[in-house]
Amino acid sequence: MSSSHVLVLNCGSSSLKFAIIDINSGAEALSGLAERLAEQAPLIKYKHNGSKQCIDLNAGDAHQVAIKQLVKLVKQLDLAQNLIAVGHRVVHGGEHFTKSVLINDNVIDAIKQTSVLAPLHNPANLLGITAAQHAFENLPQIAVFDTAFHQTMDKHAFLYAIPYALYTEHGIRRYGFHGTSHYYVSTQAHKILGLSHDQSRVISAHLGNGCSVAAIKNGKSVDTSMGLTPLEGLVMGTRSGDIDPGLFSFLVNQLNYTASAVDELLNKKSGLLGISELSNDCRAIEEAAAQGHPQATLALDIFCYRLAKQIAAFVVPLGGLDALIFTGGIGENSDVIRSKVVNMLAFLGLNIDTDKNLAARFGNQGVITSQIQPCAIVIPTNEEWVIATDAATIAQEQ
Template identity: 40%
Template sequence: MSHILLLNCGSSSIKYQLLDPEVGAPEAVGLVERIGLEVGTITHEVGDNEFRESRPFADHTEGVAAVVKMFQDHGPSLDDVVAVGHRTVHGGSTFVESTLVDAGVIAKLEELSDLAPLHNPPGLAGIRAAQEVLPDVPHVAIFDTAFFSTLPAEAYTYAIDQEVAKRLGIRKYGFHGTSHSYVSKEAAKFLDRPIEETKIIVCHLGNGASISAVDGGVAIETSMGLTPLQGLVMGTRSGDVDPGLHKYLVGAAGMTIDEVDTLLNKKSGMAGLCGHTDMRDVKTAIDEGDEQTQLALDVYVHRLVGYIGSYIAHLGGVDALVFTAGIGENAAHVRGPVIRKLKALGFELDEDANATRAKQAREISTPESKVRVLVIPTNEELAMAQETLAVISK
């Protein structure tokens, strides 16, 4: 067995899993929270058993050390770990595939931190911490942006002064790439067709949300851009707004640019529209007759339908529309309005199939539908493990 330890480091947290890419199911999962605060917690799950400790973790090095100790105390053993895979949000134009981490890679990631100031620095901290605690195995960076390195120039280029754009690396990069790559491959398997012969649109709908157009297994468009703020309405992020909004808020509301950034990233989206970020709460409020929450869902659906329509045009047709991630997999009240609005394009929703909850891949369109509509659970951790194993096997 070839176990891979996967780390996903946030500014004050570390999510982790141990799994064998050949098997798929994790043997252990866990979470370190509140790193750098007075009291932190670590939760370690093995099968049906959960182990929890509360104590301070001064930094990510102490957090990763706590992870290793949990494995030592409660199993499973880390003795057969062959590599550590690190989720790395922004690879810029430099990293177009998963990469073995060395000093040069770390130096380049430091340079790219300005493109993802909320994500790359904690990711780097996690890499350094894991290398210190687990120095005898290779470490691999898996980039959220890598899958979208195939976007054509007309898709990734912003219509701004090109000297400025090239000097500062301003272009569309896209995110959630690991999920979009995995789900598009799984969709091709579901269709029983070679992925090279498919045109697929993937809707990754969670608290963060993005959509991609995948032609023959190659990404040609996606909704997120230079940052994860562009595109769809999300839990707390606005998605697309008039670029002039920033200057207007600075002038009319006296806000600083940092306050505008906080507004659009943390106080907008569904939270700004109706106060709810959980689609279950959205459904409850709508069922109770809350008109503002209904408007919020209408805005969410309107934006998503617009992207789907444009991506069908860019692809020159589509074989399957796929919903994935927390909302995409579970929120029938989101999928339903989207598909009904696409009826003119040949989409036909099976209402009973859409209303049925299941954990496995399934179809929610009718046999008469010109486009197959699928719900496919994402598994970013398995995809990361497979990528990690592929890199160290070269």
């Protein structure tokens, strides 16, 4: 077996998603998730050669222990000798990074400086980088940034209408996220639909527990719904998305919330969970709505309305629409939400095909409208593949 594998690491605040990917074929030699890290009953779930296994960790074990177990597993499965690089997902790159880079001390310092903009994500990403550097000291380590794809936005799209000095002195602006996903599915859409890369108008809707929309013109991001942080934009699983900023002072001054309580409210207790008072899981909410639960129905209505409104708004920077892409856990599997949204966008020439919409679920891609252009299409995302190929390209240049 030739040395053509990349280890992809995606460290969250309490989880570690990993995969070893063959860059020649795209096949995953190993994939898995370490979850509930630093909590009770942490474990690693992984898949190898079609077999699913679990490794129990000790209560309180964190990322470093999980990566040590991962390294042990990689060696046990005889996969280490084929690795050529480690690719790391880094959520926030600020304005420092417009593309993926080889990690060195300067890159680590820049990621640390940007951590103030992503306090839940970047520190966890750095934990993964540090642990992997010790575990795989002879392999090049590459950082792939969620924000990099959106660095092609113009100032009129990314600046807030607040004092300009806050941007020049503190970097306060809209950055956008889910960049690797938006890049991947928009590239796939060009291939599948035969769109000209230099003359295309695509809107990508990445819908999961976190949700964002990107307007992509001629292969480049020109606008996106998330902003300084992943809280701005659409209604999400537990995040509010866009709100009146005056809500913050109302909650603090009138209801005696602390700043941290407001942050927790908007990030962890709002969105689908907050409206439904049931769950942040879209599947559970759809089931409850089908049974007549009024707040579950309302949660879906608000989610779809805000999504359709954002998609329609992004036709403005594109000057038209060739394709609307649905991706992410909800986008790839919820025919209900896709149907609701497409029906609200019928004025753009989109008409849902019920049979195609039902067929495009559970890993199946395809056009879900009755016409080819403009069309709505489901494309399963593959952020790990983007990270792997970027890492391999940079590693082979060294």
